[in-house]
Amino acid sequence: MTLAIGLTGGIASGKSTVSNMFKDANIPVIDADVIAKQVVEAGEPAYHLVVETFGRSILKDDGAIDREKLGSIVFQNETERKKLNGIVHPAVRKEMLKQKEDAERRNEPAVVLDIPLLFESNLAHMADVTVVVYVDSQVQLERLMNRNQLTKQEAEWRIQSQLPLKDKKDKADEVIDNNGSLQSTKRQFEDLMKKWNLASK
Numbered sequence: 001m002t003l004a005i006g007l008t009g010g011i012a013s014g015k016s017t018v019s020n021m022f023k024d025a026n027i028p029v030i031d032a033d034v035i036a037k038q039v040v041e042a043g044e045p046a047y048h049l050v051v052e053t054f055g056r057s058i059l060k061d062d063g064a065i066d067r068e069k070l071g072s073i074v075f076q077n078e079t080e081r082k083k084l085n086g087i088v089h090p091a092v093r094k095e096m097l098k099q100k101e102d103a104e105r106r107n108e109p110a111v112v113l114d115i116p117l118l119f120e121s122n123l124a125h126m127a128d129v130t131v132v133v134y135v136d137s138q139v140q141l142e143r144l145m146n147r148n149q150l151t152k153q154e155a156e157w158r159i160q161s162q163l164p165l166k167d168k169k170d171k172a173d174e175v176i177d178n179n180g181s182l183q184s185t186k187r188q189f190e191d192l193m194k195k196w197n198l199a200s201k
């Protein structure tokens with residue numbers, strides 16, 4: 001049986017940092033952010049719907065979607081965000097399910113479903129166990145502003161577009177606290193791998 005591990009967190013809480021630990025341990029990772037980028041590449045069905053909905057002003061000169069521009073529209077406006085989610089999420093869900101089934105067919109011991117909106121989009125049923133990468137709100141704000149070069153207001157809009165991390169912490173089966181050093185996060189990851197009997201695989 002393939003253990004489906006639902007990995008989530010808040011924006012900039014350290015989800016990619018932890019998903020890289022799974023990859024280093026040879027556990028395949030299905031990344032919703034990567035798939036969400038692929039399904040809106042020029043020529044894909046969702047691309048045309050995004051352009052129809054948001055207009056050609058969100059395109060770069062080469063015709064690709066300007067993600068920064070689209071982000072600045074949807075992260076401060078719930079109505080617009082819901083429109084984008086309605087276009088992108090069904091295509092992402094379908095592809096994730098396909099890749100999960102591929103991993104099961106290959107008899108992988110485990111597969112990680114890396115989904116930032118795991119709880120917001122009611123996708124927890126896809127996973128056998130859920131893990132949230134948690135940080136305090138001040139740490140989250142600082143890391144997001146630094147990583148994306150955002151103002152405090154822009155970073156707050158992005159954080160507020162998601163379920164509060166402390167609510168995700170209550171919903172998850174397991175919590176990795178990423179407030180401290182990377183070594184501390186790695187130790188918690190290794191403890192979980194032992195718990196799931198995946199340590200040496």
Ligand SMILES: CC(C)(COP(=O)(O)OP(=O)(O)OC[C@H]1O[C@@H](n2cnc3c(N)ncnc32)[C@H](O)[C@@H]1O)[C@@H](O)C(=O)NCCC(=O)NCCS
Pocket residue numbers: 010011012032033036067068070071074081084085088089092115116117161162
């Ligand atoms: C708005 C877009 C164009 C901005 O692109 P950008 O390259 O700047 O960011 P990226 O896609 O890498 O996302 C970064 C993080 O933002 C957060 N985020 C992204 N989309 C959303 C959303 N609709 N609601 C809340 N948080 C979101 C997630 O934590 C994600 O990890 C892009 O995020 C997008 O298309 N979002 C809609 C699809 C979606 O929900 N993706 C998330 C996983 S399915």
Ligand SMILES: Nc1ncnc2c1ncn2[C@@H]1O[C@H](COP(=O)(O)OP(=O)(O)OP(=O)(O)O)[C@@H](O)[C@H]1O
Pocket residue numbers: 009010011012013014015016017018033116143144147178179180181182185
């Ligand atoms: N324990 C840590 N100590 C210091 N910095 C960290 C730690 N963990 C992650 N970071 C940094 O915080 C930022 C966010 O981490 P990461 O990109 O892994 O988050 P994420 O949850 O995947 O974000 P998103 O969902 O927005 O893509 C990065 O710049 C990363 O280098």
